[in-house]
Every structure is written in structure tokens, then in C-alpha cells.
Amino acid sequence: MSDTIGKVTQQCKIAAGLFWADYAALGAQIKDLEDAGVDWLHIEVRDGKYMDFGMPRGGFDIIEATRASTSLEVEAQLQMYRPNFDTFDQLKALGVSLISLPIETTGEMIFQQITYIKEKLELKVGVWAWQGVPTTAFEQFIHPYVDIIEYESRAPFWVKPKPGQSPHTMGPNHGHDHSQTA
Numbered sequence: 001m002s003d004t005i006g007k008v009t010q011q012c013k014i015a016a017g018l019f020w021a022d023y024a025a026l027g028a029q030i031k032d033l034e035d036a037g038v039d040w041l042h043i044e045v046r047d048g049k050y051m052d053f054g055m056p057r058g059g060f061d062i063i064e065a066t067r068a069s070t071s072l073e074v075e076a077q078l079q080m081y082r083p084n085f086d087t088f089d090q091l092k093a094l095g096v097s098l099i100s101l102p103i104e105t106t107g108e109m110i111f112q113q114i115t116y117i118k119e120k121l122e123l124k125v126g127v128w129a130w131q132g133v134p135t136t137a138f139e140q141f142i143h144p145y146v147d148i149i150e151y152e153s154r155a156p157f158w159v160k161p162k163p164g165q166s167p168h169t170m171g172p173n174h175g176h177d178h179s180q181t182a
Contacts, residue, residue, distance in 0.1 A: 001071050004039040005098050005124050005147055015042040015075060018062065026062070027069040040073040040097070041066055047080040063094045073097035077128060077150070081105045085116060092121045100126035100150055103137060118145045126150060 018041060021029050030041065043063055066074055075098040076091050082105060091099055099117050101110060110127070117125040127141045128150035138149050 014038050015040050017042040030069045042075045045076045067095035098124040100128045103129045
């Protein structure tokens, strides 16, 4: 298995998100991503409570199929309200390399969870938040146990993506229109 998450280099690292993957052709799409040189695979895992819309994307079955199709590291970005230790144990059993916790909803247990994931499960751990959360919210997580900090750009999930166009868009206050960037 590759070991790139959390390794500081002079090169940009790319984690390919599988949110918009065609799950009927998942193995072939993962092969295409490997051939393109991605560093690891990013899967959003939802509990149905964190985000108030019922888009059934990601999940344990997708992690299992992904793990069987690649030697790349696999990240489970938890989009959950107060994820628990049983979830972390299940993710380890499925073969994830990194568990990313949502700082907005994990609550007072976040440092215990970071320690559990790192020491007990011997996995990499990250924290993440949506665009709009002040970047100062991440300062407390800059310590040796956190391998990665993710700051998610907004995406209009309610809009069907156009072929060849990224669903992630930048608003006019960001200076450039990146809506054509994949």
C-alpha cells in the first residue's frame, strides 16, 4: 500500500474523491485514477443526520469495493453527527488508511477520538470543515497526531453535474471562475 497521506513534500498531493463515481464501473474508474497519478482515494461516509438530504453516496460498501480495487491509501471522510468508536473500528476492518473527523459536529470527544484512531487503531487521522468555518478553528489540531487538515470548498450537491465539469465551483468573491476545472 502506498504511504503518501501526511508526508510533507514539495509536490502538491491529489486525493481523488469518489462522490460522483459511477459505482457500476468503480474498479475501472479507480484504475483510471491510479493511472492519472492520484495519491489516495477520498470517500465521504454519511450517517443521514449530518447533511439534511438523502443522497445515498459513499458508505461502507463503497469502501469495501474500493479497497478490493486498489493499493492506494483510502480515506474515509466522516460526514456524520458525533461519529463513534464502533464506526472507527468498522472502518479499520474495511481497510481505510485515514479517518477524517468533522470538527463542526464531532463535539467534546474529538481529541479522545483522534488519540483512539492514532494509537489504538494505528491509522492516520485528519480533521475537516466546510468552507466558511474560520481557519482559526483548525489551530488546535496542528499537533503531531493529526496527519491532514482539510478545508472543503462548497459544492451545489442539489445540481446534477455536467459531463466533464467539476461540481465544485468558486464564487465571484474568489476572483476567478474555476467552474470548468475538473
